[in-house]
Amino acid sequence: MELVKPAIYLFIVIIAVAYLQSHLNNKNGVNLQHLVVTVRSDQTEAIDLARELQKGGYESEVYLNKAGVYVITLGRFYADDIKGIKEEAIKSGHAVVTSTGSDGDSFVIRVWPSESEEVFLIAYVTSTAEEAIELATPLRNDYPKTAVYLRRDGSYAVAIGKYPEPHAQLLIEKFSDSSYFTNGDDLTDQVFPIPDNESPHIGRTLEEDSLLAPFRRSVM
Secondary structure, X not given: XXXXXXXXXXXXXXXXXXXXXXXXXXXXXXXXXXXXXXEEOOHHHHHHHHHHHHHOOOOOEEEEEOOOOEEEEEEEEEHHHHHHHHHHHHHHOOOOOOOOEEOOOOEEEEEEOOOOOEEEEEXXXXXXXXXXXXXXXXXXXXXXXXXXXXXXXXXXXXEEEEEEHHHHXXXXXXXXXXXXXXXXXXXXXXXXXXXXXXXXXXXXXXXXXXXXXXXXXXXX
16 A cells, blocks of 8 residues: 555646646647638738738738638637637627637648738739730739739739738749749839829839830820
8 A cells, every 4th residue: 555655646746747737838839729710812801801800909810721712810829718719809899700719730821910021923924015914904803913014124024912922932833934923123113004193113213214104104
């Protein structure tokens, strides 16, 4: 019997230490889970919703998942707190929460707030403005920020928007062999759609801007 008691005490100590370690790991963020609000197919719409949630006091984030849609979260929380935060969010009217906690296994990359520099994703390069605009017009249905830019070599680039570089690398395979991403150094002027006010230039000088003005009017 004398040998049994120390064994029992040792067992109790091991259990206690394991419990404390688990508790500490949880508080150190090991078991934090994403509380998902909803998903959107459009990146801009997803980010706009996340911005509104941040105004409500949440550390909202947007992730691209393996299915190619954008997941909007309220933030990351301890698993034990998920239920209460979800109920509070619904009561406050900040969000319609459609999920319990997620470990994020289906997430490919965090899109917003951006973890890396944003780059232009060029889907096509053409020799004429007309061809570029013809390619860009239907793309605007799926990528509303699609625009055509004049490049420094005189060709035209169809850009579907700006994305964090890792996200651009994922999307680039959907387009042509001439697709690439750039920080904009090779782009000079947006020629489609023509902005309401003055055209935003990427890397052109004031002299280049004045020389391009007649052309910009001609492609309206």
